[in-house]
Amino acid sequence: MEKEGELTKSIQGKVAEKQDIERPKSHKPGSERQEKAEQSDLDVSQTAHGFARESMDFRDLYKGYSKSRVILLPVEPYLIHACWEVTHKDIEKAKQRLGNDYRSSQAVLRFYDITNIIFDGTNAHDTFDVDIDLQSRNWYVDLWSPDKSYFVDLGFKTRDGFFLPVTRSNVV
Template sequence: MMTANKLHSYTCKDLAQMARNEGVTGWHAMRKDELIEALIKTARRSRRTGGDPAAKGERGREVIEGSRSEKLNREESVRQAGKISAKRRQAQKQLDLIHQKMAKAKDLSCAAGDQNDEASGDRLVMLVRDPYWLHAHWEIAPSGVQRAKSSLGQFWHAAHPVLRVLQVDESGATLSRREIRIHGGVSNWYIDVADPPCQFRAEVGYAVEGGDFYCLARSNTVTTPAPGSADMVDTNWSDVAEKADQIYAMSGGYSHGGVSIELQELLEERLRRRLGRPSQTRYGHAVDPSRGSEMELALDAELVVYGSSDPHSHVTVMGEPVAVGDDGSFVVKMHLPDRRQVIPVVASSADGVQQRTVILGVERNTKELDPRYRDVATS
C-alpha cells in the first residue's frame, strides 16, 4: 500500500521518477508535496479501476533501485580507476629511480665533483704500494663519458665501466691480465697483482659484449719491486705525503722512458709542491767553502734474503733459524757490512731426512768521492 508517510521517505528525484512511470501529467514541474499527492491520487484511481498499484509501485522502486545501483557502480569504477592510476604512477616512479641509479653507476664522471671539465680532462694514474698491490686513481670529465656514449651508440645501454690491467713485457708489448668492473661515484681502486717484479699499466673505459672496449684514459707504466725489497711501502696510504718521493720513483717517475706527466700532476696537486730530482726542484744557493762547514752524508746498507721451501721445513740463514710461512716463504733482513761475505741458507725436512743448502755470496764495496760545489747562482 502506497501511503503518504512512506512516500515522504523518498527523495524528490525518486518521486519524480515514480510519477513519470505512473504517467502523471506535469510531474517534472511538481514539488515534493505535489508529487506525493499526485501519486496517492493515481493509486486510488488504479484501485477503483481494478489495477494493481502495488505492482506499479514495485516497478517504480525497481527503477529507483536500479538507478541507485548504476550510480554506485559508476562511483566504484571511478575509485578503481583511481587506484590503478596511482599504482601505475608509483610503478613508473620506481622505474625512473632504477634508471637513475643505473645511469649514475655507469657515469664515471660522478666522482669528479665540481672540478672544471676542461681543466681536469681525462687521466688515469697508477701508483705502486708494494710487490703485490697497485693503486689506480682516475679523473674523468663529463665530456669524456658523452664521447663514449656517442661512439658506442646502440651498444651503450649494455656497456659497463671497467678498469683493465695490462702486463708490460721487456719489449713494451702488453698482455691483458684482467678486467675489473667498476662503477660511478668512485675515483680509485686497489689492484692485487702477482709475479713481482713486473711492469703494469692500466686503462679505464667502457666494455661491451663481444670484447669491444672504449678507452677513456691510459695510465703510466709502473714496476712492482721484488718481495722484501727496500723499496716496499709497508705503511698505509695515509702517509702518502711523507712517502711521496718514494712512491713517485717506484711508479716510474724517474724511469728512462720519461716522467709520467699524469702521475706528477696528480701528486703535485695533492701535495701542493713540485716533484722531481732535487737538482730540478730544489734550487738554492750553493754551499760556500769559505764558511768552514761541510755537508755531512752517512751511508749504511741492509741485505734482504728471501726464498721459499716446504711449509713444514726448518730453515736457517747463517746458522740462525728463520720463520717459514704457511706457503713456505721466508724472509730475513740483515746488516750488510762493507766487505765480502758468504751466507749459507739451509733447509731441512720435518723428519730430518733431507737437507738442502744454498750458498749466497755478496760483497759490499763503499767508496766516498770528493765533495763537489756548485757555483752560487743568482736569480
C-alpha cells in the first residue's frame, strides 16, 4: 500500500510539473505581432528547424507534373472518381494528329471492361465512352456493376467515331 501511495504522489508531481510548462501563445488578428507579420515579406510561422519560411503564393506552386495522366479511384461499389492532367504538349500533339477534326472532337474517358482477362489491347469485354470537360480535371462516373474491372483511356473522339488516346489509367 505504501508503494502505491508513493507512486501516485510521484505521478501527480510529474503531472503538476507538466502543467507548469509555458505553452505557446496565440496571436489574435489585430495584435501587434500579427500586424508586423502582415507588413513583413516573411511568413512568421516556423518550420520544424525554427527557420522562417519565405511567403509564397501557393497558387503558383502547382505547375503540373509535365506528364499527362489519368487516375481512377473507387468511391463506392457503383461509383468511380476519375482525375487527370493533360499537358499542353499532348494537346498540341492531338491537334496535329486530328487536324481540322480537333475543333469538333470531344474529350472522353473510354472505359474498358477487362474483368478476369489479360488485356491485349483488343479483347475488352465491353467499352463505353463518357464525355468530359477536359478543363474540369475530374469526373464522377456511375457504373452498372460493382464486380467488374475497368481502366480508361483519356482521349479525343471525332464526330466520325475515331478515337485518339492521350493517356491510360490504372485498373480498378
